[in-house]
Amino acid sequence: FRMAEADLEGYVKIVRSYRPRMLFGYPSALYRLATFARTRGESLTDSGIRAVFTTGERLYDDQRGAIAAVFGAPVANGYGGRDAGFIAHECPAGGMHLSAEDIIVEIVDGTGGRVAPGEPGEIVVTHLATRAFPFIRYRTGDIGILDDLPCSCGRGLPLLKDIQGRSTDFVVAADGTVMHGLALIYVVRDLPGVRAFKIIQESRHRIRVLIVPGTGFAASSRERIIRGFRERLGSMVEVLVETIPEITGEKSGKFRYVVSHAPEAAP
Ligand SMILES: [Zn+2]
Incomplete structure (x- = not known):
């Protein structure tokens, strides 16, 4: 195009x-x-x-x-994965309906467990109708939220709201395990006093966390980030926590919470 x-x-x-x-x-x-x-x-x-x-x-x-x-x-x-086919269609009332007759869509956290409706997570798709090639819990890499309210149009199909797209890179643990960036986002996001953040994986062995601190951000918050990241990435990984006044967007205009420069993280 x-x-x-x-x-x-x-x-x-x-x-x-x-x-x-x-x-x-x-x-x-x-x-x-x-x-x-x-x-x-x-x-x-x-x-x-x-x-x-x-x-x-x-x-x-x-x-x-x-x-x-x-x-x-x-x-x-409409929303569809690059490889996963059509997943959801918008109705005239504005709801994004899952094509739930023949696919199962789950929203999962960084470890693959389902999150509650209203909570953001990675969109994972299972196709029931494809015979040629089974799609079982295919990880789209996109972030979405399941809506627990019905659509005003009256169709009963469940709704997907707030699809964030591939706003997050995958990250790689020291042992080579590739995981969704959400595994790290959850560690930082729920800490008190974090106004904004960005996670930059420089290599398998070194990761930087940029934090825009608000009130309540303390030395203990820093400790929790380092501990949480090491639990997921490996105990020897160097975790640098830096506080900065502001985080700027990417050149593409998309905001990415997690950027990985580790070559194994390429999807
Ligand atoms: Zn609708």
């Missing part, structure tokens, strides 16, 4: 001439196309599009608004 200005101009022409009823794409790509059309003063609301489907990334509210305004159609976001 090439997105240079000349390409965008071409896409606008294609939309005008082919008059598709539906448009599919990544949220960021369609958003770029929409803002491009808007700055050119081009309206595509009369181009015949009835609905815009996005998938592959998180759809932010401002993206949804801009896409809907430029194309004059509602935007429905």
